[in-house]
Amino acid sequence: MSRQINEEGLNLVKNFEGLRLDAYRCPAGVWTIGYGHTGGVKPGAKISEDEAEQLLAQDLADSGGKVEKCVKVKLNDNQFAALASFVFNAGIGNLTASTLLKRLNTGDYDCVPSELAKWVKATDPKTGQKISLPGLVKRRAAEGVLWLKIDSDDPFLTSTDMPQSIHADDPRVSYLVTAREGLRMRSGPGTNFDISKVLPTNTEVFVVKEKDGWAAVDLQGDGVIDGWVSQDFLKLKPV
Template identity: 70%
Template sequence: MARQVSQEGLELVKKYEGLRTQAYRCPAGVWTIGYGHTEGVKPDTEVTAERAEELLNQDLTQAGAQVERLVHVPLTDNQFSALTSFVFNVGAGNLESSTLLRRLNAGDYDAVPSELAKWVKATDPKTGKKATLAGLVKRRAAEGELWLKTDGDDPFLNSSDMPQNVHADEACVVYTVTARSGLKLREGPGMAFDVLQVVPYNTRVFIVKEKEGWAAVDLQGDGAVDGWMSQDFLSPLPG
């Protein structure tokens, strides 16, 4: 039997998707109905609340199956539910190509909330540009909180007080150039894009995101993308 999301995970998805019994266009322009259901939805589609629940359960079962396929480390019920919500929202393909999955499968469980927090942009159908949406920021935060929820009694991990000594999550993000003659930095992910510069052997870079064997890299560590490099010549340094 397929693994099911927890009740808390189900309520999270229902809260952030909202129930709509008539088809509507989401902010990204996709026809949607029920609790975020998109498959086969047309402008005149209508559903009952009961049917919306059925569609949600089907969608979450499919999303959960993708989480089980892609994640190779053990997950608690809360962790599984948080990732299922994430996949239901962004798609399994995005999880499969993400730094989040790479770090998690390497055993870096603590990296997941901060990696989730990166997925907060949608393309504005009017301008074609990506923009950060408050709703996505809130949902990723809720998924991160669910991921961290534990039954343990560690006073540090479970404290409701706000720490005043806070650190950025930079573990396992530093790579080094391993091409002896240096590695070309390009404007985009592919050989067809113009070369911006050649980055020397052994240069340390930060990977911002990954796409089909290419990495968007930050040379200064300030969070800004300087260009794209082939991942074949980048090797991770210990975090």
């Protein structure tokens, strides 16, 4: 039996999904019913409130099970619930491919709220463009707050006063080149692009973004993309 989401996580999901007993199209055009259930929903479908609760329990159990499989570090109940909510809404594919998961699995717990905040876009069915939605911004923020909620008597961690000296999270992930003969860096994400440089084994690079098995890398740590390399020959730098 998979780990169960706690009450705070359950209430978060219910609050943001809302209860609809008649099938409807969500803003992204997906047929939905109950508390955000999407599997096999057909136009005109109707369910009872009890059925909506059962579907939600099944969906969250599935989301929680997927979180348990891909997260390699320990999570408290609030942290687990926050990620289960994210997977329920955004899908396990987005979590497994995310910088969030890569950083978290190295033990970088503090990155999670700011990484969650990146996932606020949906595709407008009318234009095909990805746009930020206020509802997603609010949900990611709530998941971030739940992630950070701990029992502590540390006045710095629990203060309700707003800090006036703040810092941006560092989105860069540090990797090492593993190719024995060096790794070819290209001008674009694919073998059809020109080779601009060969990076020796154990060269440290920062991954800026990823596409189809290729990583855009920053060699200087200044946020500028220097080229693209195959992700197959990169490994996370030990922390």
